[in-house]
Amino acid sequence: MPYTLTSAATLGYDLVRLPGGRQAAGVVVSALRSGPAEWALLAAHHPLRTSDPSADPLLCAQESVRAREMAAQGPRLQHSSTTADAVASGEHERLAALAEQLRSAMVGSAAAFERLVRSEALAVVGAADGPVDGPVDDDLTDGGAVDRALAADVLADAAVAAYAARELPRSLRRRLSEPYERAVAGSVPGTFDLAPDPRTPWGPALSEVLSGLRSTDAEGRRRWRAAVDASRLAAQARLAPGGGGSVDGAPGRSWSEAMHDACWAAHASGRTEAAAAAQMLAVQAFLDGGFGVDDGATGVWNAVAGCVQGVLVADLLGSESLELLAQPWAAVTGRTLAGC
Structure with missing residues (x-):
């Protein structure tokens, strides 16, 4: 399945379950917020330009190819299935296999x-915090x-090194990411x-969410998990026969429908890149707050991603969708999200 900036929350779901996810998220934000000045800085550390005699361009290119071959061995959800042996061995083993897939399969x-970083994040110059007027390539000289192009190589190598941290040897990861880290x-x-841009309408509210996540303690993490469990039970009750979900008895909106509305609102309003950057910053805050792989796999990340997406388009969403997305934050903190 391809990653897209429009569905950055899905990418976040994978990154919060990867050991290099925090670094990978940072590379995406760097790519989104880069322009000619940043490209020049990154390009200066490319093996073709660096003055470091140990950075042999041919060797670096060979290592880059080898890293991508090794990275391709990572577990994928669409390639994972419960085998007949697992089914035959009993329900407990089947559920254990499924749980492991949720923990590790991407x-x-x-x-x-890599395609996202090269083709999407670098394709729209300076759009991470708002729309760009006019074609983005008009002012590019040949240089x-x-x-x-060289900056894309540097960012892509760092992205692969972080994303495939489970599959790559440490020494290879270090060589791939070193040019980006030096830049x-x-x-x-x-x-x-x-960090969020405070000049944007959603900057203060997003900063509040990220700060709250980073400072989460054990009790806070317990509250997030409880909020997710409560939301899941409420959704099941709405879907149950006679559960209703609204005043007229019709089923209420689901979280996935509300999230779809929020992603579409970001796209239609030119905020896709800003929302993607926000989701990547949320990945870092989520991990800084001590949330683990199980939290990412069992719904806590989705709850966080919904809050973040809601903040970005709070002025565009219907009240029902916005309330659904912001509900976990209210349950955990006892406060409504600013702008929501």
Whole structure:
């Protein structure tokens, strides 16, 4: 399955279950927020341009190919199925196999992640916090186009190294990610800013959510899990015969329908890149807050992603969809989301 910026929450679902997910999310935000100045900085650390004598371009290219071959071996959900032996061995074993799939199998792949970074995140210059007017390539000189191509290589290698951390040897991961890390370390503070832009209408509310996630303690994590369980039980009750779900007895909206509305609202309003950056920042805050693989696999990440998406399009969503997406935050904190 391909990853897209429109469905960045799905990418987030994979990243919060990967050991290199935090780093991978950072690469996406860097790509989204990069322009000619950032491309030039990244390109300067490409093996074809660096003055480091240990960075042999041919060897680096060979290692890059080898890394992608190894990364392709990662587990995929569409390739995972319960075998006849597992079924025959009993329900307990079948459920254990399913749980392990939810923990480790990916919706997408390293190749799909690389394509997202190269073809989508780098395709729209400066759009991570708002729409861009006019064609993005009009002002690119030949040198700028070369810088962007080399920057794409640097970002893509770092993306693969982080995404495929389970499949790649540490030494290979380090060599792939080193050019990107050097570029970030040598940049002016704020060049690769991994924080919400306070100038946007949703910046303060998003900052509140991310700050709340990062500061989550054990009791806070318990509340998030309880909120997810309560939402799941409420959804089951609405779907049960006679459950109703609204005043007129018709089924109420589901979380997935509300999330679809929010993603479509972001797309229609030119906020797709901003929403994708927000989801990637939420991946980092989620992991910084001590949430684990099981939280990502069993619904807590989805609840967080819904809150984040709701914040980005709070002025465009219907009240029912917005309430559904913001409900976990209210249950956990006792407060409504700013703007919601």
